[in-house]
Amino acid sequence: MKTHWIGDVISGNHDQSEVHLKGWIHRSRGSKRLRFVVLRDSTGTVQCVIKRDVVGDDAFETVESALIESSVEISGMAIPTDREHGHEVQVSDIRIIGPVDPSRPFPITESAMAEADGGETEFLLDNRHLYLRTGRMTTMLKIRSSVFGAIHSYFRERDFIEYQAPNFVAGAVEGGSTLFEVPYFGRKAFLTQSWQLYAEAAMPALERLYTIAPSFRAEKSRTRRHLTEFWHAEMEIAWSGNEEVMNHGGGLVRHIARTLLNERSDELESLGRDLKLIERYASSDYPRMRYDEAIERLKAKGVQVEWGQDLDYSKEKILTEDFEVPHFLTHYPKIAKPFYHRPDPEDPRYVLCHDLLAPEGYGEIIGGGERTWSESEILERIDEEGTPVEPYEFYIDVRRYGGVPHGGFGLGVDRVCAWLAGADHIRETIPFPRDSRRVTP
């Protein structure tokens, strides 16, 4: 057990009192009589001053030979100092707990980090398990934790029920090409792409539900926005339409930004993020634009685009240039979206859907909308698309027994982390990223 934390020492909470620290050697330098060990734990780093005539020859020489990332236990006096750290520890006793073998020194060196600079080299990806303990990654993981916490608190404060769907599934949500197929006792199963269809099944029971769960997409995407395994925050709400769902989407994203300002402003600044920007994301309304207007804007900018096309990333990016905050795109043409989107009763060429596009080129972070909720409409839509009915019988049953208006959205948690942290790549936000070319370590 630990009794003292470095974060408290550097905050001055322990000045002039005895502390017992446990952590890892971040840096070490010194001479025959005096040694400075920069000690790291999960809460920060602090300089520890070790004098030969205080700790004795044996302890001093042990520390002298201890390599970076050796784990140690230190006793000493925390003191304020006018040197650059503000606070340091005058060590009275030090013990190596887990040494590092000099024939295999810690491989993540300054030079390995220097070129990476946010991007990630093959070497750092291969040594991800060790890269996790570096400053930048630790900071990202703390921000990530707060994002997850914010999602839970947003929904729970509004009486949503957390609900879990299976990860092995038999059918697709989107087109089948992006499913991971897995052998399943002589049959085929797939890894889920979305919680949505199973959430709709529980909608008449729970009415307001959400989850944070992994989703899997076998896309050979090679972009800074894609993972094959990503964390998907999804919600489903009964008796609600596109508007209400969209209100929750904007509300959730603002709440995440606000939570980061409250809990992780130091971490955001250490990544070079401008807090004014996050404040703007936390307090602004997000504008809404219909698909048709987006097409007109694109045409006015001289972009080649035709009505009915889905908007790809290059076009989204041009649209987001006009906004300093996330914005919604709504009412896509029916032909560009799958059957579960409900056609707009006021103009059935469109569906009641929305995407939320993050600014700064981070792309789509939410996709959602109102579901096709009556039996006759869903059968008609499935037929129109030529989709086989059989795998969706359970989904259609939801409409056969007391269908009600409902909708929901899915939010890409890793993308939100990347955007708010200002990461160069979505990989930076997840401990062990999975993409089409990497499943290790």
Add this chain to the structure above:
RNA sequence: GCCGACAUAGCUUAGUUGGUGGAGCGGCGGACUGUUAAUCCGCAGGUCGCAGGUUCGAGUCCUGCUGUCGGCGCCA
């Protein structure tokens, strides 16, 4: 699936028109200091991704393969 780059020590890299591969960091040995990515001196460490080819001679030129990175499409 498509397009474009790259591959030299544990890491980051230099390597000229083809002529026996250098450095910084890290490690080891030593010196020295309330040091700040400490500094200084020395040592070890390389099948130049793999396989062919051209050449008297290939890290360098050519072909193929493998791996990685970046971009597009698809999407969260």
